[in-house]
Amino acid sequence: MNKKMIMAGLAARPVRTTVSILAVALEVTLILVVVGLTSGISYETGKRTEGVGADIMFQPPNSSLILAINNSTMPIALENKIKEVEGVKAVAPVQTLVNSSSGLEIIYGIDPQKFDAVTGGFIWHKGGYFKATDEIVVDDVYALAKKVTVGDQVEVLNHKFKVSGIIEHGKGARLFISQQTAQEMTGMVNRASMFYVKLNDPDQVNTVIGRMEKVFPTYGLRPLREYAKLMMSTSMPALDAFIETVVFVAVCIGVLVIFLSMYTTITERTREIGILRSLGGSKRFIIGLIFQESAVVCLIGIVLGVGSSFLLARLVQFIFPTLIVMITPDWILKASFFALVSGVIGSLYPSMKAAAQDPVEALAYE
Amino acid sequence: MKNLLETIDLRKTYKIGKIEVEALQGVNLRIREGELVAVMGPSGCGKSTLMHLLGAMARPTAGKVLIDGDDIAGMNDGQLTEVRRNKIGFVFQKFNLLPTLTAGDNIAVARHIHGRGGPAHDQHLEEILQMLMIQDKMGRRPSELSGGEQQRVAIARSVANRPAILLADEPTGSLDTKNSEIVLNMFRELNRRFRQTIILVTHNPELVIYTDRLIEMRDGVIVSDNDPFPEDTESELAQPARSV
Ligand SMILES: Nc1ncnc2c1ncn2[C@@H]1O[C@H](COP(=O)(O)OP(=O)(O)OP(=O)(O)O)[C@@H](O)[C@H]1O
Numbered sequence: 001m002n003k004k005m006i007m008a009g010l011a012a013r014p015v016r017t018t019v020s021i022l023a024v025a026l027e028v029t030l031i032l033v034v035v036g037l038t039s040g041i042s043y044e045t046g047k048r049t050e051g052v053g054a055d056i057m058f059q060p061p062n063s064s065l066i067l068a069i070n071n072s073t074m075p076i077a078l079e080n081k082i083k084e085v086e087g088v089k090a091v092a093p094v095q096t097l098v099n100s101s102s103g104l105e106i107i108y109g110i111d112p113q114k115f116d117a118v119t120g121g122f123i124w125h126k127g128g129y130f131k132a133t134d135e136i137v138v139d140d141v142y143a144l145a146k147k148v149t150v151g152d153q154v155e156v157l158n159h160k161f162k163v164s165g166i167i168e169h170g171k172g173a174r175l176f177i178s179q180q181t182a183q184e185m186t187g188m189v190n191r192a193s194m195f196y197v198k199l200n201d202p203d204q205v206n207t208v209i210g211r212m213e214k215v216f217p218t219y220g221l222r223p224l225r226e227y228a229k230l231m232m233s234t235s236m237p238a239l240d241a242f243i244e245t246v247v248f249v250a251v252c253i254g255v256l257v258i259f260l261s262m263y264t265t266i267t268e269r270t271r272e273i274g275i276l277r278s279l280g281g282s283k284r285f286i287i288g289l290i291f292q293e294s295a296v297v298c299l300i301g302i303v304l305g306v307g308s309s310f311l312l313a314r315l316v317q318f319i320f321p322t323l324i325v326m327i328t329p330d331w332i333l334k335a336s337f338f339a340l341v342s343g344v345i346g347s348l349y350p351s352m353k354a355a356a357q358d359p360v361e362a363l364a365y366e
Numbered sequence: 367m368k369n370l371l372e373t374i375d376l377r378k379t380y381k382i383g384k385i386e387v388e389a390l391q392g393v394n395l396r397i398r399e400g401e402l403v404a405v406m407g408p409s410g411c412g413k414s415t416l417m418h419l420l421g422a423m424a425r426p427t428a429g430k431v432l433i434d435g436d437d438i439a440g441m442n443d444g445q446l447t448e449v450r451r452n453k454i455g456f457v458f459q460k461f462n463l464l465p466t467l468t469a470g471d472n473i474a475v476a477r478h479i480h481g482r483g484g485p486a487h488d489q490h491l492e493e494i495l496q497m498l499m500i501q502d503k504m505g506r507r508p509s510e511l512s513g514g515e516q517q518r519v520a521i522a523r524s525v526a527n528r529p530a531i532l533l534a535d536e537p538t539g540s541l542d543t544k545n546s547e548i549v550l551n552m553f554r555e556l557n558r559r560f561r562q563t564i565i566l567v568t569h570n571p572e573l574v575i576y577t578d579r580l581i582e583m584r585d586g587v588i589v590s591d592n593d594p595f596p597e598d599t600e601s602e603l604a605q606p607a608r609s610v
């Protein structure tokens with residue numbers, strides 16, 4: 001019977017019901033897509049960093065884990081000091097540049113010989129390394145997304161480059177230019193953002209890091225095995241704060257819309273509430289009806305929101321093929337939970353107000 | 367005979383800001399099981415206020431309202447609600463059907479709130495629907511019914527749970543003469559056939575012929591009452607032998 005009353009009530013106000021459902025769907029979609037995008041990017045970047053084939057990432061002091069896109073603050077000469085550490089086989093300095101104009105592109109400025117020494121070399125689909133300062137190496141995903149091939153021009157960070165080679169994706173970045181070009185573009189000469197370090201024995205990572213810490217006590221030294229997982233984990237304060245903010249904003253949207261919807265509903269239906277009270281309906285009965293009604297709105301909104309998140313993820317990937325949206329089951333659960341919570345919070349005051357109505361006055365309400 | 371309703375020096379004062387309106391100024395009355403009572407009086411004399419108190423919709427300012435022996439004066443909201451749910455049926459001037467539900471569902475809601483399990487219809491309800499001539503209107507919404515039909519649905523809803531007391535505040539106030547007659551005949555029928563105790567407020571002196579007893583009010587007090595059992599003056603309260 002409750003179900004019938006709730007459905008009849010919702011159907012009697014189709015526009016408001018639809019808007020409320022859409023707001024909850026928006027809440028869920030916002031959470032899922034933004035979280036999916038952040039974790040997708042960090043996971044994917046992590047995977048690529050892992051895929052470099054190095055054993056240790058050597059970063060400047062206080063560097064963040066995310067993306068390793070710091071300014072090029074270390075003197076490139078550190079390379080030789082790192083090499084001196086026992087167990088180190090090869091060191092590749094990298095200068096990173098970031099292009100955020102379409103999606104998020106990381107460009108590595110590298111010395112091909114040193115980079116190959118650490119990574120074991122690229123798998124070349126076409127062409128080869130840059131031979132001039134206006135040449136660039138791109139990965140196959142980028143080439144496919146931008147529909148370019150060797151000899152074509154691409155514009156990166158307001159520079160026109162000629163594609164000199166296309167490589168298999170998965171080695172640190174999608175775009176590679178020469179160290180010299182990177183230095184010219186950033187104006188930072190003889191500096192590096194990070195060093196990839198290859199060891200003689202990969203199993204000695206922790207021992208070697210221990211040795212390095214003695215020489216470079218303040219620097220960021222991270223083993224690269226399981227790096228992607230680390231990027232995904234909750235041990236990333238900056239990303240967590242970002243996601244928390246998004247969730248908070250999304251929940252606020254849900255709370256406000258549900259509140260407004262339920263508030264106007266109970267005001268509009270004051271008389272009906274009076275009727276139910278005159279029939280012997282208790283306060284709890286009234287509160288229950290309002291909560292159940294908002295729960296129905298939330299549930300439909302959740303289903304719609306999850307569905308549209310997947311659609312939007314597809315769309316994002318279609319427009320920006322280099323981006324990945326990771327919609328995980330645990331975040332679907334979390335987003336649904338947040339949507340329900342906002343339904344509860346949003347209906348709290350309206351339901352209390354409805355229950356507190358004096359039955360006689362409610363019946364007299366026009 | 368059992369006193370179903372009794373008021374003792376019942377007073378109700380409304381406060382509008384600093385102004386106090388004494389809607390009821392000491393009402394004493396007793397209504398027994400199976401009575402059909404009309405309450406009349408000029409507008410503003412306190413008829414609706416009295417009905418709200420008799421129906422446990424509000425608490426008195428002073429005095430007592432005994433509903434089936436229980437004084438509602440000291441009851442909290444939950445207890446008042448329970449009295450309404452278990453003992454009272456209301457019929458209003460404005461029908462007060464739930465607009466989004468069909469006639470049948472309006473009745474079902476009342477039964478649902480009452481907590482009656484079992485089938486949606488039982489023999490008693492079937493009989494009442496037949497008597498009210500609305501069995502074939504159950505699938506319609508209030509907006510698809512005439513005023514007279516709506517009021518008959520409201521009556522069916524009010525007695526669906528077999529309340530001890532049926533209170534009707536100007537039930538014919540929104541109806542034309544013909545429908546008023548039909549509705550009043552229904553009340554009399556309910557009273558005769560099921561011994562339903564009914565108190566109804568009316569403005570129309572002509573309608574009083576449908577009732578057994580007439581209570582006239584003026585300015586918050588009863589000015590005349592042709593109580594058919596005046597000798598039965600002992601109050602419920604003065605009968606300690608009877609367990610309340
Ligand atoms: N909620 C209220 N607040 C303040 N005053 C009220 C309220 N309800 C009723 N009154 C006043 O109490 C008095 C009795 O009102 P009541 O509604 O009981 O009269 P009534 O006999 O039912 O009148 P009518 O025949 O017009 O329905 C009136 O003076 C009215 O103005």
Ligand SMILES: [Mg+2]
Nearest residue numbers: 413414415535
């Ligand atoms: Mg009145």
